[in-house]
Amino acid sequence: MKKVLYIELENCIGCRSCLAACTQCGGHEERNRNYVIDVNPFVDRQTMPMMCLHCENPPCARSCPVQAIQVHETGAVLSAMTEKCLGCQNCTIACPYGIPKFDVEQNLMYKCDLCIDRTKDGIPPMCASVCPTDTLQWVTEEELAVKKSQFRLSNGMMASMEDPYLENKTNVHVSLPGILEGKEKLF
Amino acid sequence: MNSEVKQTQPSIQRAFASRYAMNMFFTILILFILSYVGSRMFTHMDLNLYGYMVGTLVFLFGLFYRFLSWSERPPAKLMIQKGKKLVFRKRTAQTTTNDIGLQRFIWNRGLYRWFQHMMMGWGVIISCFVTFPLVFGWMYFTMDDNGFYTVVFMGLNLLTISADGFLAFLFYNSLNITAIMVITGASMAIYRRLKNMQARAEQTVIFDFMPLYMLLFVSITGLLLTVSNVFFHGFLQPELSLVHQFSVIVTLIYLPFGKLAHIPMRPLGIYVKNYREHYAKESMKKCKVCNNEFVSTEQSNDVISVLNQNEIQFKKEEGFHLAELCLPCRRNYRISKFSGVKTHLTKAKEANQDARG
Structure with missing residues (x-):
């Protein structure tokens, strides 16, 4: 079942577990690719996490002269391919969103790849696995629809x-930080 | 409309159905002329290598197809156009030595990776420099009865060397040496890909392993030819030479389409470096929010134009394009959109974002 990363910004307490976890993902070579x-x-x-939002039409890939940035079949926009990236x-x-990082020494761009090593097999990305406050969640599309509906106020307005x-x-x-209808949040 | 476009093209282009056709025509014409001159009017073509010649032509068809279609993409087109103009900068020689010759950026990824890549890279490149001239008759050897070889290059007697001297040894064994280089490098690369957890996370058999197997296939069958000749009196030599020919031709045809395509593409890195250095010296773009210089004005404008061509517009109501903001300000700007707080206007340095401190 397809799962997506879902971010509830207001839950963030700034623990930066996501940054530490990011370094530990296979293929990340101990460098984190996200921000708090x-x-x-x-x-x-108050803090908020910032990470690649994996655009459906990614400007990073569109602007790459050598097609080094590939879009995975899951929709994840991957880091630059090492052999192609010209720097x-x-x-x-x-x-x-100001996400890609650049290693001047290695002449190589690297960015969040949604832990493709894990998410391609349905395992949540490292950041979502460790987030203690459910700011970063790995949810099915049905769960996402439910969550979104909680932000729809009974007066027909979208709170978020x-x-x-x-x-x-x-x-x-x-x-976005907003009002929840009929739901008490833990955090 | 089409006729209008065509009229703006140089007249030579109008003689051909497409740019692809034109490039292919002239490449084959140049090869033909070079072979005519080099082999002294086709009198010294080695017909034993005929299969390689056909393979090379098929390879060229693939190479031009792949690279011309790629060079039409807006960012590639811009980079090539501007890079071309800057190719005679003083720093070009230095950049070529560091990035192509010594592959410094791979050194910075680790000694093991650098060594394996130097072995494979230079093994392949030297092999090409030896093989192609032999295939097209640009280089051949003649020998009188005096124990001396004459190396003929492009129809000219380049040098005369003692048949059992050191230089001659290098000439005879150049492909054996490069085969050993490639086998060493490819074996190291396969070992790394089997053992290294970082590499294992992202690699695939078809994309990452197959090219290595192909390089091994070419090098081992090539080396076996020597083994057969030296140790087994040419046992299975005709069969082995066919297998080797097959391995080379298949690898050549595959080359422009898979991972090995970075071999002809990598020299563009010199264009890129020249482009960045030259325009950074000319004028730097100041971030529209914090006023810090972060990229050359030219590149910022180029990216905006490339995005426009892709129908991506990031023009904001504040009056700036997002590509005119430095990276921390762009992140802060997004947070301001999320939170309603003007984070990007707060004059605070972004907190450390490196998990290692």
Whole structure:
């Protein structure tokens, strides 16, 4: 059954377990590819995770002159292929979310590949496996539909809707901080 | 509309049905002329290598097909156009030595990987430099009764060497030496791919292992020819030479389409480096939010234009394109979209994002 990564931003407590877990995934060569950002650094301690949202039409791949960035059949946008990447860094400039990282020494771009080694076999990505607050979740599409419906208020309004807050359609789904209808959250 | 487009093309292009046809025609024509000159009017063609010649032509068809269709993609087209203009920069020689000759960037990925790649890479390249001139008659050897070989290159007597001297030894054994290099490198690569957990995570048999098996197939059958000649008085030599020919031709035909396609593609890395260095010197783009310089103005504009051609527009209501923001500001901008807090306008350095501290 197809599962997707789902992010409930408001749950993040800034523990950075996702960063540490990311380094441990096969193929990541002990380098993390995700970010935890302070939302309002001089005011409060709220953080939010930022990671590749795996666009359906990825600008990074579109801007790559050598087609080094491939899209996996699961929809995951992979890191640059080592033998192809020429190190032009077009992808880092094209990404609307500022995700790809670049190793100057190795002349190689690397980015979140949704732990393709795991997710291709249905195993959750490392970040979702370790997130203690369910900020990062690995859910089926049915579960995702239920979660989304919880954000639909009974007055017909959407309390939290991702589309206007993203640039394009993505394979990772984001739930903005919002009001939940008829549901008490643990965190 | 079509006729208008055609009229803007140079007249030579209008003589051909497509760019592909034109490139193929001229390549074969040049090969023909070179062979004519090199083999002294086709009097020194080695017909034993005829199969390789046909294989090479099929390889060229594949190579042109693959690379011309690839070079039409907007980002590739831009990079090639601009790279071409910058190819005579002073730094080109240095970049070529470091990136192609010494493969420094692989050194930075680890000594083991560097060594295996140097062995395979240079083994393959030297083999090509030896084989193609022999196949097309650009280089051959003549010998008088005086114990000296004359190396003839492009129809000219290049040098005369003692038949049992060191140079002659290198000439006779060049393909044996490169075969050993490739076998060493490919075996190391296979071992790494079997043992290394990082490599195992992402590799596939067809994409990552098959090219290595093919290189081994070519090198081992080639080396067996020598073994047969030296140790077994040419036992099975005709059969082995056919098997070797088959292995080379199949590898050549496969080359432009699989992992090995990076061999002809990699020299473009020089274009890329020139492009980045040259335009970075000209003018740097300042981030529209934090004012830090993060990339050359030219590249930022190029990426915006490439995205436009792909119908991807990231023009924001704040008046900037997202490609005009540095990476931390772009991340912060997204967070501001998520949270409603103007994170990207807060003058705070982004927290350390490296899990190793």
